[in-house]
Amino acid sequence: xxxxxxxxxxxxxxxxxxxxxxxxxxxxxxxxxxxxxxxxxxxxxxxxxxxxxxxxxxxxxxxxxxxxxxxxxxxxxxxxxxxxxxxxxxxxxxxxxxxxxxxxxxxxxxxxxxxxxxxxxxxxxxxxxxxxxxxxxxxxxxxxxxxxxxxxxxxxxxxxxxxxxxxxxxxxxxxxxxxxxxxxxxxxxxxxxxxxxxxxxxxxxxxxxxxxxxxxxxxxxxxxxxxxxxxxxxxxxxxxxxxxxxxxxxxxx
Numbered sequence: 166x167x168x169x170x171x172x173x174x175x176x177x178x179x180x181x182x183x184x185x186x187x188x189x190x191x192x193x194x195x196x197x198x199x200x201x202x203x204x205x206x207x208x209x210x211x212x213x214x215x216x217x218x219x220x221x222x223x224x225x226x227x228x229x230x231x232x233x234x235x236x237x238x239x240x241x242x243x244x245x246x247x248x249x250x251x252x253x254x255x256x257x258x259x260x261x262x263x264x265x266x267x268x269x270x271x272x273x274x275x276x277x278x279x280x281x282x283x284x285x286x287x288x289x290x291x292x293x294x295x296x297x298x299x300x301x302x303x304x305x306x307x308x309x310x311x312x313x314x315x316x317x318x319x320x321x322x323x324x325x326x327x328x329x330x331x332x333x334x335x336x337x338x339x340x341x342x343x344x345x346x347x348x349x350x351x352x353x354x355x356x357x358x359x360x361x362x363x364x365x366x367x368x369x370x371x372x373x374x375x376x377x378x379x380x381x382x383x384x385x386x387x388x389x390x391x392x393x394x395x396x397x398x399x400x401x402x403x404x405x406x407x408x409x410x411x412x413x414x415x416x417x418x
Contacts, residue, residue, distance in 0.1 A: 172298075172328065173266075173298050173328045173329050173358045174358065174378060174379070176215075176243055176265055176266070176298070177214050177215070177243065177379075179214065179412060180411075180412045180415040180416065181374045181377075181378065181379060181380070181408065181411055181412055181415060182214040182215065182379045182380075183213055183214050183215075183365075183379065183380050183381075183382055183404075183405075183408060184213075184214065184215045184216065184217050184245065184360075184379065184380070184381045184382070185208045185213045185215070185216050185217070185381075185382055185383065185386060186216075186217050186219055186221070186247075186381065186382070186383030186392075187201050187204055187205065187216050187217065187218050187219065187231065188219060188221040188222050188223075188383060188392055188393075189201060189218070189219065189220060189221060189222050189223030189227050189228065189231070190221075190222045190223075190393060191222070191223070194223075194224075194226070194227055194230065197222070197223050197227045197230075197231075198227070198230050198231060198234065201218070201231045201234075202231075202234060203396075204216075204396045205235070205239065205242070207396045207398050207401060208386070208396065208401060209239075209242060211398060211401040211402055211405060212401070212402075212405040212408075213401065213405070214243065215242070215243035215244060215245060215265070215266075216242065216243075216244050216245070217244070217245045217246065217247050217268055217381065218231045218232060218235075218244065218245070218246055218247070219246075219247040219248075219249065219268075220247075220248055220249055221249065221392065222393070225248050225251060225254050225258070228246065228248060228258060229258060229262075232244075232246070232258060232261075232262040232264070233262070235262070236262050236263065240263075243265050244264055244265065245259075245264050245265060245266035245267060245268055245297075245300075246258050246259050246262075246264045246266075246267050246268070247267070247268040247269075247270070249270065252269055252287070252288075252291075253287070253291070255267050255268075255269065256291040256294070256295055256297075259295055259297040260294065260295050260297070264297050265297060265298065266297050266298040266299065266300055266328075267295075267297050267298070267299050267300070268299075268300045268301075268302075268331065268381070269299060269300070269301045269302065269327070270302045270305045270306075270307075270308055271301070271302050271303070271305050271308045272288065272299070272301030272302065272303065272322075272323045272326040272327045273301070273303050273312065273319040273320070273322040273323035273326065274303050274304060274308075274310055274311070274312045274314065274316075274319035274322075274323070275305075275308045275309050275310065275311060275312070276311055276312065277311045277312070278312070281312065285322075285326065288326045289326070292326075298327075298328040298329065299326070299327040299328050299329075300327060300328065300329045300330075300331050300358075300360055300381075301323055301326060301327030301329070301330060301331060302330075302331040302332075302333065302362065303316075303319050303320050303323045303330060303331075303332070303349075304316065304319070304332075304345075305331065305333055305362070306333040306334060306335055306336050306337065306339075306362075306363055307336070316348070316352065317352050320349065320352045320353055321352075324353060324357055328358065329357070329358030329359070329360050329378075329379070330349060330353055330357065330358070330359055330360065331360045331361075331362040331381065332345060332346055332349045332359060332360070332361060332362060332377070333361075333362040333363035333364070334363055334364050336363070337363060337383070337384060337392050338363065338364060338383070338384035338385070338390065338391065338392060339363060339364050340363075340364035340366070340369060341361050341362070341363055341364045341365075341373065343369075343372060343373065343376075346359070346361060346373060346376050346377055347376060350376050350377070358378045358379065359376070359377045359378055359379075360377060360378065360379045360380060360381060361373050361374070361377045361379075361380040361381070362380075362381045363381070364385075365380045365381075365382045365385060366385045366404070367385070367403050367404045367406075367407040367408075368407075370404070370407055370408055370411055371407070371410065371411050371414075374408075374411050375411070375414075382404070385400065385404060386400050386401050386404065387400070388400070
């Protein structure tokens with residue numbers, strides 16, 4: 166039987182896959198779609214392994230328009246979805262547009278006991294209805310900590326609700342503390358996927374991806390290193406050049 170790690174990572178043809186955020190910036194729905202098209206080209210054509218379409222600056226409807234485009238014009242890509250504050254919609258769109266994975270900012274630790282019981286039933290029901298992998302955050306940036314459980318307890322619960330745990334620091338674009346990545350890895354073990362979800366750069370990818378299996382990246386690939394910037398092909402190429410060095414080290418292990 167395949168381990169959880171191999172099941173998710175088999176989506177990709179390389180070690181240490183990188184998933185890039187499409188933040189849906191733009192002043193109108195039409196502009197958001199056009200910018201997303203351009204960013205997808207810039208990212209995928211320069212080596213990024215997958216994109217995540219997120220309603221960061223847009224709406225779920227804007228996400229759906231991009232998914233329509235991808236399914237029609239770029240369906241050979243690996244793509245995922247993150248619908249902030251609406252997990253149900255994320256699952257619905259993933260099923261409708263054949264997304265390979267869904268990112269949920271929190272899968273454990275963010276709810277009190279009563280609400281968590283309802284959330285658990287929801288997650289299990291939705292996962293049974295889709296073939297999409299679920300990447301889930303625990304102690305995720307900007308998310309509350311209401312469970313009153315230990316980190317180990319919340320991570321173990323999170324592992325029962327997703328196919329990969331996402332670890333971040335305290336904010337978008339802010340480096341994830343290496344000790345936190347190590348702590349997450351020690352708890353979840355080597356055979357469950359661990360994804361660095363924020364603050365990855367060309368400078369820290371070597372140390373962070375020596376521990377984690379994959380990464381989600383957004384701000385670093387922008388011209389101003391901010392979430393509201395424009396994707397910079399120069400930044401993408403520089404990052405991928407450093408990432409390839411990390412991948413070569415993995416092959417030599």
